[in-house]
Amino acid sequence: MSNILLIDFGSTYTKLTAVDTETESILGTSQSYTTVESDIINGYENALSELRKQTGGIVFDKRIACSSAAGGLKMVAVGLVPELTSKAARLASLGAGAKVIKTYSYELTKSDLEEIDSSRPDICLLCGGTDGGNKEVIIHNAGMLAKSTGHFPIVYAGNRNAADECAEILASKQCIVCSNVMPRLGITDSAPVQKVIREIFLTQIVKAKGLSKAQDLVGGILMPTPSAVLAAMKLLSKGTEREDGIGDLVAVDLGGATTDVYSMCNGHPTNPMTTLRGLKEEYAKRTVEGDIGMRYSIKGILEASSPYEISTISGLPEDICLEKINHLAENTDELPSTEEDQNLDVALACIAVRTAVARHAGRIEEYYTPMGVSYVQTGKDLGSVETIIETGGALVRTGYAEKIGQYALYSPNDPMSLRPKKAKILTDRKYILAAMGLLSTEYPDVALHIMKKELV
Amino acid sequence: MEEKNNEKNVEKTTEMKPKKKIVIGVIGADVHAVGNAILNRAFLDAGFDVTNLGVLVPQEEFIQAAVEVGADAILVSSLYGQGEIDCTGMREKCDEAGLKGILLYAGGNLVVGKVPEEEIVARYRALGFDRAFGPGTDPSVDIACLRKDLHMDD
């Protein structure tokens, strides 16, 4: 018998999942409120004694953890052209599980540098130029970053022909050179840079954030939480050597402050008359909407919609909706207690999911030519994705996961948005995705089986 | 982006100078793909580092690509008769994007109807293009001009 304890040190909750790898089952889950200030260890101990009530006094053979505590992995991304290397840098950082504070393009100015320094990133990703392409801007930007007062490591993933010069300019800083995120125009390659980011996270960031004690206690904080979720989604989609995954999918994690969207699919144009423009995005893509969330970012949901629409979906009068939204924006830990509040939360969740998935998905434009219509696609075509996974308290709690999930789909009101046409909605009721990503590092088959069982 | 071809040509042993970088594509809502494919091959064979954007390319995409790859020249094709409209403002946008003085060529069926070559060149020079080429120009002519303008034989 082999019992594994999977730990997610979150920003407000420490979540535990106990798994038996023999029976491939979840023995129990628990969570406890924590802040780093109140000592992350207390939160862990509280959650553990809660868990013991379900599992009894079992012995854990192994403990593995991920963390988004102490602000998560904060990064700034620097590139050249906004639609090209800046976007590639941003997507690579998000895919490494980072929170991207800001993305910069072209030459960094003095005030940009001041802004970067005061935002205190954990890592700065420096990109720009294809291999053999523009050197001037990245060399300028290396020069600016050399003057930074911060102590963050700089990961260089730009034009390889400027790498030596930039490394020299950045000699007084910790600068790690890896291969270009956009080696050729429109082609992204973020795996190498993500590997470097993960190593820095493991060896430096955990310590810098004062999580060393937690790390000692559990034996290792392996990755940022979003990176664990990404690993789980990749596994569920692709499967293992021994067993197939469930194929292309989209996952939405609706939180209080942000909404994360993951897509696992190539998303290439499906029609031969369609040309792909701009950056060719990768199979595994993560985006974060910082202005879309159920409480801290509730106003962003309102902005993405209208009082009229929220009223229509929730069945509440417009003025009541607005009043309640203002109230919730101030009282961010309030959960719905009445049926009205519940209906409002469902409506907000519908719009949040629609907005976040639409921003994540690609778009198509029509060109009329005398021989018919031609199309140009930017981003990923999620049209053929057949599974949508919902996670996050707000989605799971409402009990209307099916209804909310429909808002992730193609809509005739926005026909150019390449969202899934028809999909089965699965719900992560026990909130196990990050845990399964962690488990997959050693027991991919077990993690895959548990997800297939638990996501319904 | 399937037919868009960014492949690097096999290194020529004779010259050790870095290759000149050019961005090519067919501008606007134009889908004529054959000439573009021929030019791509011809420029690769002539030893250029070619970034081919294919058909249906807006001005912005030419410019963004040229900035990232550090292009020495942009070669715009237009075959369907809308070239003058599609090319208007391109030079100004290049200036705006920091590509001041970048070499700009246009070629294909640049205007509607039978118009003498000098007239076509004059119209495109007025739009800020360095050179314009009339219908049926052989790629060897374009290549010779590029070599001259980019001082490749100096």
Ligand code: B12
């Ligand atoms: C095949 C073709 C089509 C096919 C294209 C298929 C495809 N996906 O490629 C289809 C049927 C789709 C088509 C559609 C149309 N076409 Co058409 N098409 C042709 C045709 C018969 C051949 C084009 C071709 O492939 N030529 C062979 C290649 C190798 O030559 P090229 O394209 O000229 O390119 C060479 C040179 O021009 C030069 N060059 C090109 N670009 C550049 C750039 C630079 C910088 C330089 C230096 C040189 C250079 O080098 C190239 C290689 O040698 C021509 C007529 C003709 N004989 O040219 C008409 C023609 C181009 N089409 C024409 C028209 C009007 C259209 C339509 C608008 C309407 C219609 N009648 O259907 C639509 C437009 C569609 C759209 N939105 O783009 C006109 C254009 C008229 C004008 N400009 O004044 C032409 C000239 C026919 C005509 N005589 O009326 N077309």
